[in-house]
Amino acid sequence: MRKFSYISILMMVFMVVASQTGWADEATLDTGDNAWILTSSALVLLMTPGLAFFYGGMCSVKNINNMIMMVFLCMAIISVQWVFWGYTLSFGTDHGSFIGGLGMAGLRGITPDSLSGTLSEYTFVAFQATFAIITLGLILGAVEGRMRFSACMLFIPLWATACYDPVCHWVWGGGWCGNMGILDFAGGTVVHINSAAAALALCLFLGKRKKSNIRPPANVPMIALGAGLLWFGWFGFNAGSELAADGRAAFAWVITNTAAATAAFTWIVCEWIHRGKPTLLGMASGAVAGLVCITPAAGFVGPLGAVQMGIMAGVGCYFACVKMKAAIGYDDALDVVGVHGVGGTIGAFATGLYCTKFVTGPDGVDGLFIGWSAEGFNQLGLQCVGFLATWAYAFAVTCIICFIVKYTTGLRTTEEAEDKGLDLALHAEAAYHFETESTGTLK
């Protein structure tokens, strides 16, 4: 008993000394935070196969394998690119507020004991890798049925290096957007606007599909499966972006779900009024539009803001897909621009309208609709600067990459391959076989 008392006194003395010398302020690993972000990393990684199913279901039946394979290819290439130079370009020592240095190339200097806040740095590396992967996957929805697979293999690492990594650094890695106070909680700018601007440039470079190759979706229930997986994984995307297992993460979870549900409902109401019938594809699209829209705002806005943003996403993205695409005339096959570009832009803009200190605490900002103050007006301006810069940079850089790819591997497949379908023409692998016993033999 006396021995126990001595130990207790020694521990108290140590804690007092440690707090006075500043030892107590040193970051330590929080196992709860670390466990949640590792779980979130797995959730976000699952979004990529979910996206593959979502896009695969929307393709024409002769291109379904090609589309799923392109999205999986992002997982294969970016997982490696991120470890060797993607992470350090995004989160390495800042160079001119534009790009990170190469000091952590190949994850040099990061040990299992290295910390990033209260997380293992490897946890942070893993979590951010999943964001880079899905951003590349999103772009490829625009190119259904006409992009060479070899072009895709070259485009993915080039775009990740020249576009994703810098924009990620601007916003989250110590670059100019983050320093100015532009808010992007989970990637409305970094992921959605970035990928949509690239998709727009890519589909303009590729040109339109032949009208005879534009077919109805191959498998609508598969779209719903993909959208379900995306919705599920998005909780890791948004609630994980708090980088801690705390109340604000839970708040972001609820806000995310609220906006997605509102947008899904709003989209089918728009469809019902405009076309006469609500559809499953419309409901799935609405949910994704809502998730996209709330992504930049998930840790900054309250429930009422989330509902209003969901309505804006449902209406805005529906008419972007149905009217804007036809009016402008670009062939964005699976509506990357309509859903991610328009949804992300609405989200980034509305973050400046609805962000509130009620969620962020006194260090945050009240958006224009919350306080009607100069501070809110200023924040709205900053948000516009952020998304306009990202649209412009991503579009311009993607155009340059398209030139490079066009004159190396070539960008577009042959007309014969497009007519035959890319599954058979490029991969010799059909998605479905409904043959009877007498129609073929396996050699």
Place this chain on the structure above:
Amino acid sequence: MKRVEAIIRDEKLSGAKEALKALGVAGMTVTEVKGHGTQKGVTEVYRGRQYSVDLLAKIKIEAVVDDNDVKKVTDAICEVARTGSIGDGKIFISNIEDCIRIRTGESGAKAI
């Protein structure tokens, strides 16, 4: 002998089979087919984009029957397959010169 060829909605197949069985029609051939009549297909909408589907899935029932049974067979099919809406289908009747049962070599009405 006549061949009765009925193109009907696919959801009406089981009812038509039951009706023909009740009339004692011994054999039939059923095929999944695609086509259109005066209806000219349907319009589907995906994300606001309209796709015109002009070849619709239908079921074709073929049965060879005795001349005297044609009227009651066609009446039975019409009664079962009719919904009153466009797209209910059509029945074609044609002459058959002969019929041969492969197992026994019998021919004519006995082989139906």
